Amino acid sequence: MPRIQASTALSRLRVLDLTRVRAGPVCARHFADFGADVIKIETTGDEDLGGARHGPDFQSLHRNKRSMTLDLKSEAGIGIFRDLVKTADVVIENYRPDVKDRLGIDYQSLRAINPRIVLASISGFGQDGPYRDRAGFDQIAQGLCGLMSVTGFPDQGPLRAGAAVADVTAGLLAALGIMTALHERDQTGEGQWVQSNLLQAGITLLDFQAARYTMSGEVPPAVGNDHPTSMPTSAYRTADGHLNVAASGSVMWQRLCDAIGRPELVKDERFAKAELRAANRAALADELNSALSKRRSAEWVELLNAAGVPCGPIYAMDEVFADPQVKHLGATASVEHPTLGTLNILNQPIRLSRTPAAVVTPTPERGDHTDEVLGELGLDAAQIARLRADKVVI
Numbered sequence: 001m002p003r004i005q006a007s008t009a010l011s012r013l014r015v016l017d018l019t020r021v022r023a024g025p026v027c028a029r030h031f032a033d034f035g036a037d038v039i040k041i042e043t044t045g046d047e048d049l050g051g052a053r054h055g056p057d058f059q060s061l062h063r064n065k066r067s068m069t070l071d072l073k074s075e076a077g078i079g080i081f082r083d084l085v086k087t088a089d090v091v092i093e094n095y096r097p098d099v100k101d102r103l104g105i106d107y108q109s110l111r112a113i114n115p116r117i118v119l120a121s122i123s124g125f126g127q128d129g130p131y132r133d134r135a136g137f138d139q140i141a142q143g144l145c146g147l148m149s150v151t152g153f154p155d156q157g158p159l160r161a162g163a164a165v166a167d168v169t170a171g172l173l174a175a176l177g178i179m180t181a182l183h184e185r186d187q188t189g190e191g192q193w194v195q196s197n198l199l200q201a202g203i204t205l206l207d208f209q210a211a212r213y214t215m216s217g218e219v220p221p222a223v224g225n226d227h228p229t230s231m232p233t234s235a236y237r238t239a240d241g242h243l244n245v246a247a248s249g250s251v252m253w254q255r256l257c258d259a260i261g262r263p264e265l266v267k268d269e270r271f272a273k274a275e276l277r278a279a280n281r282a283a284l285a286d287e288l289n290s291a292l293s294k295r296r297s298a299e300w301v302e303l304l305n306a307a308g309v310p311c312g313p314i315y316a317m318d319e320v321f322a323d324p325q326v327k328h329l330g331a332t333a334s335v336e337h338p339t340l341g342t343l344n345i346l347n348q349p350i351r352l353s354r355t356p357a358a359v360v361t362p363t364p365e366r367g368d369h370t371d372e373v374l375g376e377l378g379l380d381a382a383q384i385a386r387l388r389a390d391k392v393v394i
Helices: 023-033 056-061 075-087 097-103 107-113 138-144 165-188 198-206 208-216 250-259 263-267 274-279 281-292 297-306 317-322 324-329 370-376 381-389
Strands: 014-017 037-042 066-069 090-093 118-123 193-197 233-238 241-246 311-313 332-337 341-346
Touching: 014 023, 014 075, 023 037, 023 056, 023 090, 023 118, 023 165, 037 075, 056 341, 066 370, 075 107, 075 370, 090 165, 097 118, 107 118, 118 165, 138 165, 138 198, 165 193, 165 198, 193 198, 198 208, 233 281, 241 281, 241 297, 250 263, 250 297, 274 281, 297 311, 317 324, 370 381
Parallel strands: 014 037, 014 090, 037 066, 090 118, 118 193
Antiparallel strands: 233 241, 241 311, 332 341
């Protein structure tokens, strides 16, 4: 049965996906959504998925891929993997750094097989250095990178972000690195080793918060929902909940004061300049909470947007996907799973005008395409049966 391509954008690429859990699968998913032949190589032993195979997490991460099983610890299995490397453009792995060396699938070994290969390695803390061999998990990286220290309210202790932001960012950075390496390969004909890690991904996410320290030695504190430096930008109370408002700069500040019926606040000496509004943020919040609490959030969204003041509601997840703009953007996609039926999963967020991504096949069952991939390598039914009998594949 011919493979259904999600897009023609990356259809010339073959990607060998050795990844597990989240950061690596996020990276490989990008290529699958844009039409690359992503072969998810799964263990022949007990599955360690970090969650249920038929759960929303796994089903979202591995759509558009093919799945084969392979025992990489066996001589026959590693031989098959090397044959696959000859046909591939990219290998993605997120083992601990020493594992690929033990298996003999480090970059130098792969390069000897296929000089054009791009190896992407995603780790917790980098491929070398004092933390090289530590297990990497999103929350550990969030703490080490400083993200938890600037998240939450003052005097309430550190707080993790409500999503696996270090994992996802490390995966996306790896995908960006792979695309850069592939573009460079078009000029030189040679692949290279791409690396990303959760720790540096978290630091990258901190952006200006980290730069406040590196540039001026300032250690930024946690300030709750407030913007660290630009006020009023925060979540303020309304008659039925809270509303995000971002009215930094003198023009936006004037518009906000007029729209909420408090024009005198512009002349209040506590708030006359941007730095004063930041310094007096508690008093500023009291004034804005008092004014905004007189109407419901939806009313303020209409009024403030009409006045040119950036604002928006603070949604629960069901409200997110009921929002008309989210629906318009096509943030979800439907796919038919042979066991689970129709699934609504997160869509690829990047749009291309001529060769768009698509979700065309569900996450496969383990080993769904083992025979198919081995057949493409030239193995016949008897050879495949022998491999299965020897538990090289299952």
